[in-house]
Amino acid sequence: MSGLLILLFVSLAAIASPKRFYDDDPLPAEPSPREASKAVRRKVSDYYDFFQQTFASPGQRQPKHGSPVPSQAINTLGEPMDGAWYTRRHYYTPMSTEELVRGPGNTNAPSTDGKWKVVKAKSEGVTPGFEFIDSQGRRYVLKFDPLQFPEIATAPDVLVSKFFHALGYHVPENYIVHFNRDQLEVGPDVELVDAKGRARKMTSRDVTELLLQVPRDKDRRYRGGASLFLKGKPLGPFKYFGLRRDDPNDIVRHEHRRDLRGLSVFCAWLAHDDSRAINSLDMLVDVGGVPHIRHYLIDFGSTLGSASYGPNSPRSGFEYVFDWGPAAKQFFSFGLAVPDWAKATYPDWRSAGRFEGDRFDAAGWVAEYPNPAFSNRLPDDAFWAAKQVMAFTDEHIRAMVKTGEYSDQRVEQYIADVLIKRRDRIGRAFFSQILPLDRFEARDGRLVFADLEVPGRRSYRYQWSAFNNETEVNTAIPSATSAAVPAGEGYLSCKIRLDDSKKAVTVYLRRQADRVNIVGIDRSW
Amino acid sequence: MPAYKHRMTKLFLRATLFASTIALIQAQTDSRTAEIEAARDRKESQLSPDTPNTWEQRLIYVKDAKVLERLSAGIAGVRLKIGGMPTGSGFAIGPDWFREDWGRGEMVLNAGAQGSTRMWHKEYASVKATGFAKNKLWWEAEALHHDYNSLTYYGPGPDSEKSNRTNYRLEQTTVDTMLGGRPVPMVRLGGSAGYLRVNVGAGQDERFASSEKSFPAVPGFLRQTDFFRTGLFAQLDYRDNPIGTRAGGNYTLRYDYFHDQDLNLHDFRRLDLELQQYIPLYNKRRVIVVRTRAIQSFTRPGQVVPFYQQASLGGGNDLRGFRPYRFHDDNMLAMNAEYRWEVFSGLDMALFFDAGRVSPRRWQFQFSQLETAAGFGLRFNVRNATFMRIDAGFSHEGFQVFVKFNGIFGDRSLHSSLAPHLF
Numbered sequence: 030m031s032g033l034l035i036l037l038f039v040s041l042a043a044i045a046s047p048k049r050f051y052d053d054d055p056l057p058a059e060p061s062p063r064e065a066s067k068a069v070r071r072k073v074s075d076y077y078d079f080f081q082q083t084f085a086s087p088g089q090r091q092p093k094h095g096s097p098v099p100s101q102a103i104n105t106l107g108e109p110m111d112g113a114w115y116t117r118r119h120y121y122t123p124m125s126t127e128e129l130v131r132g133p134g135n136t137n138a139p140s141t142d143g144k145w146k147v148v149k150a151k152s153e154g155v156t157p158g159f160e161f162i163d164s165q166g167r168r169y170v171l172k173f174d175p176l177q178f179p180e181i182a183t184a185p186d187v188l189v190s191k192f193f194h195a196l197g198y199h200v201p202e203n204y205i206v207h208f209n210r211d212q213l214e215v216g217p218d219v220e221l222v223d224a225k226g227r228a229r230k231m232t233s234r235d236v237t238e239l240l241l242q243v244p245r246d247k248d249r250r251y252r253g254g255a256s257l258f259l260k261g262k263p264l265g266p267f268k269y270f271g272l273r274r275d276d277p278n279d280i281v282r283h284e285h286r287r288d289l290r291g292l293s294v295f296c297a298w299l300a301h302d303d304s305r306a307i308n309s310l311d312m313l314v315d316v317g318g319v320p321h322i323r324h325y326l327i328d329f330g331s332t333l334g335s336a337s338y339g340p341n342s343p344r345s346g347f348e349y350v351f352d353w354g355p356a357a358k359q360f361f362s363f364g365l366a367v368p369d370w371a372k373a374t375y376p377d378w379r380s381a382g383r384f385e386g387d388r389f390d391a392a393g394w395v396a397e398y399p400n401p402a403f404s405n406r407l408p409d410d411a412f413w414a415a416k417q418v419m420a421f422t423d424e425h426i427r428a429m430v431k432t433g434e435y436s437d438q439r440v441e442q443y444i445a446d447v448l449i450k451r452r453d454r455i456g457r458a459f460f461s462q463i464l465p466l467d468r469f470e471a472r473d474g475r476l477v478f479a480d481l482e483v484p485g486r487r488s489y490r491y492q493w494s495a496f497n498n499e500t501e502v503n504t505a506i507p508s509a510t511s512a513a514v515p516a517g518e519g520y521l522s523c524k525i526r527l528d529d530s531k532k533a534v535t536v537y538l539r540r541q542a543d544r545v546n547i548v549g550i551d552r553s554w
Numbered sequence: 555m556p557a558y559k560h561r562m563t564k565l566f567l568r569a570t571l572f573a574s575t576i577a578l579i580q581a582q583t584d585s586r587t588a589e590i591e592a593a594r595d596r597k598e599s600q601l602s603p604d605t606p607n608t609w610e611q612r613l614i615y616v617k618d619a620k621v622l623e624r625l626s627a628g629i630a631g632v633r634l635k636i637g638g639m640p641t642g643s644g645f646a647i648g649p650d651w652f653r654e655d656w657g658r659g660e661m662v663l664n665a666g667a668q669g670s671t672r673m674w675h676k677e678y679a680s681v682k683a684t685g686f687a688k689n690k691l692w693w694e695a696e697a698l699h700h701d702y703n704s705l706t707y708y709g710p711g712p713d714s715e716k717s718n719r720t721n722y723r724l725e726q727t728t729v730d731t732m733l734g735g736r737p738v739p740m741v742r743l744g745g746s747a748g749y750l751r752v753n754v755g756a757g758q759d760e761r762f763a764s765s766e767k768s769f770p771a772v773p774g775f776l777r778q779t780d781f782f783r784t785g786l787f788a789q790l791d792y793r794d795n796p797i798g799t800r801a802g803g804n805y806t807l808r809y810d811y812f813h814d815q816d817l818n819l820h821d822f823r824r825l826d827l828e829l830q831q832y833i834p835l836y837n838k839r840r841v842i843v844v845r846t847r848a849i850q851s852f853t854r855p856g857q858v859v860p861f862y863q864q865a866s867l868g869g870g871n872d873l874r875g876f877r878p879y880r881f882h883d884d885n886m887l888a889m890n891a892e893y894r895w896e897v898f899s900g901l902d903m904a905l906f907f908d909a910g911r912v913s914p915r916r917w918q919f920q921f922s923q924l925e926t927a928a929g930f931g932l933r934f935n936v937r938n939a940t941f942m943r944i945d946a947g948f949s950h951e952g953f954q955v956f957v958k959f960n961g962i963f964g965d966r967s968l969h970s971s972l973a974p975h976l977f
Contacts, residue, residue, distance in 0.1 A: 051589070053587055054586050060587045063594055067601065071605060071606065073610070074610045074613035076613050076617070077610040077614075105586075225624065225627030226620030226623040226624035227624075238659075272597075274600075275604045276597075277601060278594060342899065343837035343838075343839065344839070344896075351898045351899065352898070355898070356897050356901075359895060360903065363895070364893065364894075364903065367836055371836035371840070373837065
């Protein structure tokens with residue numbers, strides 16, 4: 030009986046085992062989304078988020094022993110698919126400098142043809158502001174810099190949004206605006222909840238008093254950051270773990286999404302340590318008549334060393350706000366163990382936050398508090414992100430930094446210089462963790478690719494195999510040890526390595542008629 | 555059928571069902587797209603509202619409804635105030651009314667009353683007006699009455715005995731007013747005047763002798779008077795953050811003349827000088843703080859400073875290895891040095907060394923005679939402000955632990971007629 034049972038198990042399992050590759054692999058985009066109109070707005074408590082992620086371990090974490098959990102929400106090439114979370118942009122189809130500078134859009138700046146009607150006082154976030162509607166009927170959130178630190182938050186809010194757009198994320202259109210007091214008028218029946226929780230009608234005087242705390246430019250105009258309202262219905266932030274329970278399209282736990290694991294590298298580059306749930310937003314958007322949820326990153330005022338209300342702590346990016354190990358070290362060492370980050374030097378410009386590249390530790394960078402998706406990052410996630418960071422040239426970076434409209438050219442140059450330095454450190458840190466080969470193609474009977482770390486200067490070892498797509502068994506082809514693609518039908522695999530290192534890339538090819546397509550990539554380290 | 559065969563049959567049927575299901579799914583998902591759609595099907599069959607759990611909902615409510623801000627602001631400005639009495643009062647609480655939105659936001663009004671577990675009580679009212687001369691001038695007035703029934707006293711002079719602890723009752727009523735100006739951003743200058751009524755009585759803490767019985771000759775116990783006070787002050791303040799200082803300096807000078815209104819025995823002048831310097835190291839993650847405070851009293855022949863207006867030394871604000879109010883005399887010098895380091899964002903630790911002495915004569919302080927204390931402390935911070943500190947100080951008189959809900963060396967009144975250790 031038991032023998033029969035095992036036989037039946039094996040037989041059915043063989044029948045049921047999925048193929049490694051389907052005919053539609055690799056998918057460039059997620060299938061069309063399903064309707065999610067029943068999703069309702071949810072809020073996130075930033076305090077709860079902090080305590081939960083600091084003192085508990087929500088979500089599924091990488092096991093301490095055994096095989097790690099690989100990234101999901103990717104196609105068989107290891108690339109996130111275009112969809113609700115992510116869109117392949119600059120690395121995949123190089124954007125021109127103009128496109129990079131344009132970012133998510135640059136044609137919807139608030140019109141100064143008429144007054145800006147204040148319709149709501151901004152109560153969330155650490156900096157004061159308003160929501161207003163311009164003469165074209167477009168709605169914006171208007172935020173300001175602290176009086177003593179002009180440009181420290183508004184400049185990053187704009188320029189970093191361009192970077193995140195080019196890196197593939199959904200972001201709002203942010204603009205630097207300059208205006209006089211008479212540009213603003215208070216709409217009827219606007220309610221203001223003051224700092225003590227008292228609600229009352231907002232008056233023109235409230236606007237005047239708030240503007241007393243706003244720095245002015247050289248022409249005595251107020252400078253602010255205007256963020257165009259996103260289209261659709263806001264549904265609250267997304268979390269960096271678990272699933273959104275009311276979204277039928279959200280089928281991969283967030284802590285396992287490559288686009289969120291890899292986001293940690295982008296945040297490290299741009300010093301976005303405020304990368305937490307509350308700085309994200311799910312929107313119910315209607316595309317092609319199907320209301321579905323699109324996931325946005327918002328609010329970049331606390332990047333590039335800014336804390337929005339002033340320069341960020343020098344600890345930022347190096348240690349969590351609270352971490353048992355470093356805290357114990359400081360507690361018991363009587364302060365004699367000075368952390369390396371505390372020795373960093375920063376320029377004394379009020380527009381620049383605490384942002385530097387000399388002590389930047391790309392692999393060790395952390396956000397304000399533990400982020401489950403960031404903590405789950407594996408070397409192939411980091412590689413996926415690092416290759417995108419490295420796709421920005423110095424010229425790209427300098428052009429994009431200009432969109433922050435720093436009034437002091439030295440600050441603009443400094444920010445760009447640091448970004449270039451941090452970019453290079455990211456490349457060095459993450460390209461060395463795996464074999465950094467990418468952009469595979471079968472061309473003229475040969476497998477060609479780019480070595481992102483040492484272009485064209487290394488010799489590689491190849492081992493071709495016939496690959497059984499049903500059983501996933503590789504059968505080595507002894508004579509096939511070069512870049513030339515062996516003859517034959519069906520699936521092939523080619524394992525590439527530099528030496529005897531464990532670091533390898535296995536590329537899967539499908540030959541159909543005269544065409545050879547790359548259908549899959551595995552990376553091991 | 556034997557039991558094990560029955561179990562095996564059930565297992566067989568379940569396995570068949572399981573494998574068939576997988577096979578069925580597999581048959582339906584012969585593409586990656588179909589596989590994703592199948593996952594969506596499963597998700598769609600399980601959709602539910604994405605609501606936060608109870609604890610998160612409560613925290614969201616606290617933030618959205620601004621519960622803490624409302625508690626702080628109170629109802630129509632009335633709220634509960636905790637603490638705020640001198641050391642020794644026990645737990646103090648009482649209603650406090652605070653408004654800063656009157657007079658087009660240029661007036662600050664405050665009034666309240668507090669009682670403590672040791673039956674001390676205090677009532678107060680104050681008004682502050684700003685906005686004169688392009689915000690460079692301000693005016694303040696304050697009235698206060700307190701009845702502290704068991705203040706500690708060890709006798710006069712630097713050689714008082716720890717074992718001679720006594721207590722006394724001090725009831726005072728003051729009315730003070732001041733006019734201040736800010737000629738440049740970091741400098742404040744001004745003058746003040748006030749009237750002080752004093753009543754000293756027997757201490758109510760029966761664990762200790764009443765002070766007038768142990769020290770009948772100390773001026774101020776048996777006969778009390780009222781005072782009219784006038785004074786000047788100056789302050790240079792360039793601290794980076796007054797409620798959580800990590801860099802800069804704060805130097806204050808007060809000079810007051812107390813005129814005895816009834817007895818012609820207690821006319822005196824008092825110089826109160828305080829220098830605080832904060833030396834930042836390593837991006838302000840380490841701070842060396844040095845602070846010196848000197849109080850010098852000046853009297854004409856035949857005049858003496860009553861004990862309740864003398865300088866006091868000891869306790870959580872100056873000489874932390876000694877009990878509060880351990881030493882009293884006309885003159886005082888206190889020096890403090892702290893080395894602070896950040897443990898994490900919400901906590902700094904400190905090692906400190908305190909030295910000080912009281913003296914009946916001005917500027918008669920020999921370093922070899924200074925009382926000294928050393929210890930360590932914890933500074934709890936929220937948003938760059940110290941909200942609580944714990945200091946443990948050690949001296950030849952033992953050790954003391956102080957829990958305070960303020961930053962050490964904080965701001966002090968520039969116009970109060972009370973003794974320096976009571977405001």
